[in-house]
Amino acid sequence: MDIILLGPPGxxxxxxAHRLVEHHGMRQLSTGDMLxxxxxxxxxxxxxxxxxxxxxxxxxxxxxxxxxxxxxxAMGPATGAIFDGYPRTEAQAQMLxxxxxxxxxxxxxxxxxxxxxxxxxxxxxxxxTCANCGAGYHDKFNKPETPGVCDRCGSTEFKRRPxxxxxxxxxxxxxxxxxxxxxxxxxxxxxxxxxxxxMAAIEEVTHAIDCILAD
Ligand code: AMP
Numbered sequence: 001m002d003i004i005l006l007g008p009p010g011x012x013x014x015x016x017a018h019r020l021v022e023h024h025g026m027r028q029l030s031t032g033d034m035l036x037x038x039x040x041x042x043x044x045x046x047x048x049x050x051x052x053x054x055x056x057x058x059x060x061x062x063x064x065x066x067x068x069x070x071x072x073x074a075m076g077p078a079t080g081a082i083f084d085g086y087p088r089t090e091a092q093a094q095m096l097x098x099x100x101x102x103x104x105x106x107x108x109x110x111x112x113x114x115x116x117x118x119x120x121x122x123x124x125x126x127x128x129t130c131a132n133c134g135a136g137y138h139d140k141f142n143k144p145e146t147p148g149v150c151d152r153c154g155s156t157e158f159k160r161r162p163x164x165x166x167x168x169x170x171x172x173x174x175x176x177x178x179x180x181x182x183x184x185x186x187x188x189x190x191x192x193x194x195x196x197x198x199m200a201a202i203e204e205v206t207h208a209i210d211c212i213l214a215d
Contacts, residue, residue, distance in 0.1 A: 002081045003026075004111070006184070008120060008177075009173065010120040015202060016206060017082045020209065021082070025080075026079065027075050028082045031059075031086040031088075032085045034071070035059060035064070036053075036161075055171075061095060064086055065086075072100075077103065077104060090183055093186060107192060109194055109213065110184070111193075111194050111195075111196055111212060113196055115198040117173055121169050125165065126141070127160070129160075130155050130157070131157035132155035133152050133155065194212045196208045196209060
């Protein structure tokens with residue numbers, strides 16, 4: 001089964017994708033994670049993408065589509081894919097159709113996480129992760145039990161994404177509205193869009209998604 005998780009930055013796509021990976025053995029294909037990996041290892045794609053990402057702008061359609069194509073080639077046909085943060089433009093949606101066809105795959109569901117933008121700004125600007133194990137935290141909603149110490153691995157090093165400032169977040173949301181939301185009607189016409197309340201508790205969102213996948 002192949003699905004797209006759609007929603008503005010901070011809607012919880014990554015969190016839900018991790019849970020789907022654990023529960024259903026699917027594979028998360030996050031272009032944001034792939035690009036951050038490329039930036040940190042300093043590949044040519046990473047060098048090109050860094051400034052664009054730091055500004056909150058979109059990386060070129062060709063670059064992200066090539067990353068997705070390469071991942072699908074590597075993972076083989078038996079594993080379901082969760083597209084997280086891709087496609088983000090009409091052009092990417094069309095490219096994805098071509099890529100899926102080439103790999104003999106098809107989209108089963110597009111799940112849109114519906115959220116309140118102002119609440120999202122608070123969610124995103126407060127988030128941080130353990131620099132060692134990647135465990136996710138939040139200044140207000142999910143603090144480590146002992147301040148400054150990771151619950152999972154005990155590390156005292158944490159990091160924040162450079163693009164999680166309020167200004168950049170507002171820009172990324174504007175781009176979601178202008179560039180990404182318009183791809184929904186095309187998927188609606190195929191009858192594969194499901195909407196989930198992304199402001200509900202994490203468990204409830206997971207449950208709603210599980211119900212859609214079981215349908
Ligand atoms: P994300 O982790 O999905 O919020 O992505 C972080 C940043 O990576 C975005 O603000 C963009 O600069 C870039 N990015 C990630 N996915 C895409 C995509 N599908 N198309 C263009 N840019 C992307």
